[in-house]
Amino acid sequence: MDDFDQSPTGQLDLLSKAFSDQLLACLEECARGRRGLFADVALTEEDESNREWPEAARLRELAQALQNVFAQYEQRNPLCDEFLDLCSMHGESHPGEPRLARIFLARIEAGQVGTPTEEARKPW
Numbered sequence: 076m077d078d079f080d081q082s083p084t085g086q087l088d089l090l091s092k093a094f095s096d097q098l099l100a101c102l103e104e105c106a107r108g109r110r111g112l113f114a115d116v117a118l119t120e121e122d123e124s125n126r127e128w129p130e131a132a133r134l135r136e137l138a139q140a141l142q143n144v145f146a147q148y149e150q151r152n153p154l155c156d157e158f159l160d161l162c163s164m165h166g167e168s169h170p171g172e173p174r175l176a177r178i179f180l181a182r183i184e185a186g187q188v189g190t191p192t193e194e195a196r197k198p199w
Contacts, residue, residue, distance in 0.1 A: 083148055091152055094141050101134055105176035113162045113172055135162055153189030
């Protein structure tokens with residue numbers, strides 16, 4: 076059976092698997108010190124380890140497209156959602172990409188993706 080002849084659920088599973096595989100590979104590389112997974116960064120040519128990372132840019136684009144496809148079927152992909160949330164983090168309190176990648180990998184391995192990262196705070 077051709078992959079495109081499958082039901083929408085089967086196709087979503089294939090897309091999710093492809094995204095997951097690519098994300099894990101990029102997270103592992105980022106955890107080892109490469110920057111640019113969670114956001115485009117201005118890098119100097121002097122720092123070889125931080126040159127352009129086209130795979131990371133494609134992964135962010137894939138995540139947004141995948142999120143849109145899932146939304147069409149009124150479904151969600153928690154891994155994709157959390158990755159895009161991490162991509163939107165900016166500011167001085169940002170833990171840094173390698174550390175963020177290690178934390179995210181640990182959450183994936185522990186099966187915690189899709190659960191709140193912080194306990195809900197009481198409004199009072």
